[in-house]
Amino acid sequence: MLNEGRFDLLARAPLLKRMLQARAFQPALMLATLAVFTLAILTGLAGTPAGSRNFGIIFVWIVWWALLIVVLVPFFGRFWCTVCPVPAPGEWLQRRAIVQRGPARPWTRGLRWSRRLKNMWLQNLGFLGVAVFSTIILTRPNVSALVLLGFLLAGVVLSALYKNRVFCRYVCPVGGFIGLYSLLSPVELRVADPDVCADHKTKDCITGNEAGYGCPWMVFPGNLTRNVYCGLCFECLKTCPKNNIVLNLRPFGSDLMVAKERRLDEAYKAFIMLGCALLYSVVLLGPWGWLKGWANMESLPHWGLYALGFVAFNLALLPGFFWLAVWGARRMTPARQPMRRLFVDYAYTLIPLGLAAWIAFSVGFVLVNGSYALSVLSDPFGWGWNLFGTADAAWTPLGATLIPFLQVGILTAGLLLALNTAYKIARQHHAHHRPAFLAALPVSGFALITTLGFLRLYLG
Amino acid sequence: MERREVAAWVAVGLIVIGLPSAVLGYQHWLRLAAAEQRVIDIQAYAPERGGFAPDAIRVAVNEPVTLRFAAMDVTHGVALGPGLGVDLGHIDPGKVKEISLTFDRPGTYTYYCNTWCGPDHWRMRGTIQVIDPANPDLLPAAQPDPVIAALIAEGVDIDAQHDAGRKHGDAPALIIERPPSAQRGATLFGSVTIPPEVSDPAWRRSHPPAHVLELLRQTNRQAPQADLIDVVAYLWTTDTAPETLAAAESLYNKNCAACHGQTGGGDGPAAGTTAEKPVAFADAAYLFERRSDVLYAKIRRGGMGTDMPNFGTLFTPEETWALVEYLWTLPVSALPEPR
Numbered sequence: 001m002l003n004e005g006r007f008d009l010l011a012r013a014p015l016l017k018r019m020l021q022a023r024a025f026q027p028a029l030m031l032a033t034l035a036v037f038t039l040a041i042l043t044g045l046a047g048t049p050a051g052s053r054n055f056g057i058i059f060v061w062i063v064w065w066a067l068l069i070v071v072l073v074p075f076f077g078r079f080w081c082t083v084c085p086v087p088a089p090g091e092w093l094q095r096r097a098i099v100q101r102g103p104a105r106p107w108t109r110g111l112r113w114s115r116r117l118k119n120m121w122l123q124n125l126g127f128l129g130v131a132v133f134s135t136i137i138l139t140r141p142n143v144s145a146l147v148l149l150g151f152l153l154a155g156v157v158l159s160a161l162y163k164n165r166v167f168c169r170y171v172c173p174v175g176g177f178i179g180l181y182s183l184l185s186p187v188e189l190r191v192a193d194p195d196v197c198a199d200h201k202t203k204d205c206i207t208g209n210e211a212g213y214g215c216p217w218m219v220f221p222g223n224l225t226r227n228v229y230c231g232l233c234f235e236c237l238k239t240c241p242k243n244n245i246v247l248n249l250r251p252f253g254s255d256l257m258v259a260k261e262r263r264l265d266e267a268y269k270a271f272i273m274l275g276c277a278l279l280y281s282v283v284l285l286g287p288w289g290w291l292k293g294w295a296n297m298e299s300l301p302h303w304g305l306y307a308l309g310f311v312a313f314n315l316a317l318l319p320g321f322f323w324l325a326v327w328g329a330r331r332m333t334p335a336r337q338p339m340r341r342l343f344v345d346y347a348y349t350l351i352p353l354g355l356a357a358w359i360a361f362s363v364g365f366v367l368v369n370g371s372y373a374l375s376v377l378s379d380p381f382g383w384g385w386n387l388f389g390t391a392d393a394a395w396t397p398l399g400a401t402l403i404p405f406l407q408v409g410i411l412t413a414g415l416l417l418a419l420n421t422a423y424k425i426a427r428q429h430h431a432h433h434r435p436a437f438l439a440a441l442p443v444s445g446f447a448l449i450t451t452l453g454f455l456r457l458y459l460g
Numbered sequence: 461m462e463r464r465e466v467a468a469w470v471a472v473g474l475i476v477i478g479l480p481s482a483v484l485g486y487q488h489w490l491r492l493a494a495a496e497q498r499v500i501d502i503q504a505y506a507p508e509r510g511g512f513a514p515d516a517i518r519v520a521v522n523e524p525v526t527l528r529f530a531a532m533d534v535t536h537g538v539a540l541g542p543g544l545g546v547d548l549g550h551i552d553p554g555k556v557k558e559i560s561l562t563f564d565r566p567g568t569y570t571y572y573c574n575t576w577c578g579p580d581h582w583r584m585r586g587t588i589q590v591i592d593p594a595n596p597d598l599l600p601a602a603q604p605d606p607v608i609a610a611l612i613a614e615g616v617d618i619d620a621q622h623d624a625g626r627k628h629g630d631a632p633a634l635i636i637e638r639p640p641s642a643q644r645g646a647t648l649f650g651s652v653t654i655p656p657e658v659s660d661p662a663w664r665r666s667h668p669p670a671h672v673l674e675l676l677r678q679t680n681r682q683a684p685q686a687d688l689i690d691v692v693a694y695l696w697t698t699d700t701a702p703e704t705l706a707a708a709e710s711l712y713n714k715n716c717a718a719c720h721g722q723t724g725g726g727d728g729p730a731a732g733t734t735a736e737k738p739v740a741f742a743d744a745a746y747l748f749e750r751r752s753d754v755l756y757a758k759i760r761r762g763g764m765g766t767d768m769p770n771f772g773t774l775f776t777p778e779e780t781w782a783l784v785e786y787l788w789t790l791p792v793s794a795l796p797e798p799r
């Protein structure tokens with residue numbers, strides 16, 4: 001039953017509700033992140049090309065990334081999307097307002113987004129596209145700045161052409177995986193009673209009213225059963241005249257069991273995220289210097305091979321092995337569902353595993369390189385400034401002895417959650433414990449082997 | 461429009477236009493305009509990516525100036541010469557070091573990288589022209605080096621393939637079975653007859669040790685060759701003060717060791733990149749056939765076709781001589797006590 005076992009934060013904390021209902025709440029946070037974002041672009045374009053001394057590299061790819069993948073996504077779901085500055089300029093131009101409720105007609109061409117693109121495939125391809133260039137983007141401030149600027153411009157252009165947040169919903173490569181991994185988060189925005197929404201004639205959460213806009217993410221809160229596409233903008237909280245919106249605390253991973261909305265594009269997002277975490281670990285942490293050279297574009301033909309291998313691994317090889325595991329499960333305990341359905345359903349097993357892999361991977365380089373943040377805070381451009389007296393702070397890797405233990409713990413937790421998810425998904429296909437247990441075994445084996453692969457890379 | 465809406469648009473303007481304008485305006489205009497003295501920003505890229513930018517600057521005599529060097533890609537080291545005694549040490553990527561100085565006479569100086577930063581490291585140089593504001597187009601003409609001029613007048617070809625027509629690596633004419641010991645040479649010095657001209661340091665600079673060894677053989681027919689070699693080693697390593705040698709060692713390590721090796725083995729990390737294999741100064745048989753003045757000329761003028769750069773625009777003649785003296789210590793196993 002909806003909201004059963006949930007803890008409604010808004011009912012318990014009226015101050016939080018008032019804050020989230022305030023029109024200035026989201027723009028104030030966006031302005032703050034826009035300032036940091038602008039500085040990141042500026043330092044990338046005008047500052048030192050030395051990545052370790054450039055604010056744009058350190059604050060985007062270490063500080064922001066750590067905050068996002070270790071804290072925000074696992075614990076707050078899509079909260080980053082609440083404060084993300086990338087769509088802000090486009091949205092403000094579209095609305096011709098920042099804080100107050102703007103004119104009813106948005107300033108846009110109002111084109112219709114193709115039905116074929118109403119899924120995660122663009123985000124999947126976008127993420128892969130960024131990922132194959134990642135060793136360049138993550139280390140060269142000017143390239144990094146151009147990518148960020150490209151995101152910003154894409155947001156503005158799409159806002160000018162289409163209504164609402166088409167960029168966030170269908171294009172943003174970051175938004176795609178945040179949405180997928182927010183299935184795990186212990187925070188959800190839902191409605192208190194779906195019948196109230198069903199009976200509500202004007203559907204203000206979709207059409208908007210004087211208090212706020214219709215959902216920019218094109219989601220009807222009354223039907224909301226998963227976090228994936230809710231951007232936590234809280235417009236519905238402002239517009240709902242029935243006081244029917246709730247913000248719940250809930251157990252981790254609750255959305256993984258929502259069977260009816262599982263889709264192939266989301267399943268592939270899970271493969272791509274897991275595959276990228278694995279390949280990054282191989283390239284950046286593995287002992288194969290030649291592979292690093294290939295990824296760093298030291299020669300174009302070698303990089304071409306690397307990119308081809310990277311894409312093939314994510315789109316064919318990893319899903320192919322997983323397909324075999326699911327095929328094995330189907331052979332062991334025949335299920336009524338078609339193979340494609342089982343493949344998609346079981347792929348959600350990889351969501352907790354993928355997030356754990358990304359956290360474990362990130363913990364390693366964030367603790368090792370995090371101290372650069374002190375230095376670039378005082379000298380963001382590498383121009384010899386010393387704003388806060390920390391410009392000469394020495395690089396100090398943290399927790400060198402602790403990192404392997406953290407990584408083992410995180411990966412083990414991810415594996416356990418994945419095994420649990422595999423079994424629960426199997427139970428959705430099999431009424432009894434034994435066939436479900438057997439059906440979950442091949443997928444669990446896949447998860448175990450993948451985890452052992454990560455451990456081998458991290459522990460050497 | 462509501463006040464907070466106006467405030468929000470103002471904030472956007474400040475962030476998107478104000479922040480970049482303020483930062484860039486400060487760094488590229490206000491900071492320079494407000495400085496008490498002229499500030500010149502010099503970016504240091506590896507030579508393959510352009511070297512110093514700018515690579516030539518002009519300052520006026522008695523004009524206080526601050527030079528700010530920023531390493532843009534890899535670790536560089538910056539020193540200024542000749543004769544300025546300025547060495548800023550290592551500058552890590554993204555870091556900046558600066559020096560304030562005032563030039564008291566017109567002339568041409570060089571800022572150069574003295575930390576190995578890439579295959580073309582030695583090309584990483586910039587020029588400071590110090591001009592007299594009264595005659596800005598008149599720079600002191602470069603004076604010919606008297607040592608090099610004398611060698612040319614004598615008919616010595618500095619670029620001859622390590623004279624004697626023998627290439628480095630060929631079997632040496634002189635066989636030296638163990639590293640010469642200058643310390644032992646010092647104890648033997650009193651028991652050996654030394655031709656008068658050999659006692660003259662200026663004479664020794666223009667004659668190779670091998671030649672002196674031959675003279676000693678003629679005047680000390682009973683003495684074993686190993687003893688005479690040690691005496692020669694003593695003669696060639698005893699004239700320079702220890703502190704001068706220490707300074708020369710530092711110069712050698714920063715500017716020469718990348719190719720010639722820290723111990724003079726000709727096996728520095730960049731040895732494989734040069735057109736010709738770098739000379740191994742630690743090879744006593746090879747070095748004993750060299751003249752100090754030719755080594756001096758080679759350092760100051762560079763070696764044609766060998767990738768040996770010129771250091772005459774970086775070091776003073778005194779520093780160059782000290783460097784030559786240091787080279788003589790490289791093949792020697794034990795130095796004598798300082799006199």
